[in-house]
Amino acid sequence: QHDNAMRMARLKLVELRNKGADALVLCCPSCFLQFDNNQHLLEREGEKYGIPVLYYTDLLGLAMGYSAKELGLDMHRIKADPFIEKWESLAGAPEPCDVINDGLAQESAFI
Incomplete structure (x- = not known):
């Protein structure tokens, strides 16, 4: 059973790495631990x-x-530092809500 779990994790991690994923975001506690x-x-x-x-x-x-x-996040086994650095570098980007509100203020947004 352990070998199957490791094999499945490996397959998914290889795919994520090949796709250039910055992080894996989950909502399931069991998946997180896995x-x-x-x-x-x-x-x-x-x-x-x-x-x-x-x-x-x-x-x-x-x-x-x-x-x-x-x-x-410092308590996770796999350190999130590179992801956090990238996240913080994007902090100066316009807030999504601002972009949406600016778009809604224009009549063309409703066409």
């Missing part, structure tokens, strides 16, 4: 993926302005 823990075990065997695993609520917290430390 990918965070098994990726850690695979790395101990020499396979390097470096794909941070986050809960959807972690991503929501970041979007609401909470820090990675406040959300406990």
Whole structure:
């Protein structure tokens, strides 16, 4: 059973790495443990993926302005530092709500 779990995790992690994923965001606690823990075990065997695993609520917290430390991201087995750095570099981008509101203010948005 453990071998099957590792094989499935490996297949999905390889695909995520090949697609250039910055992180894997999940809402299922069992899935989170599967990918965070098994990726850690695979790395101990020499396979390097470096794909941070986050809960959807972690991503929501970041979007609401909470820090990675406040959300406990430093407690994950796979470090989220590269993802957090990229997230913070995009912080100066227009807020999605501002873009939507600007678009709705224009009559053409309703055409």
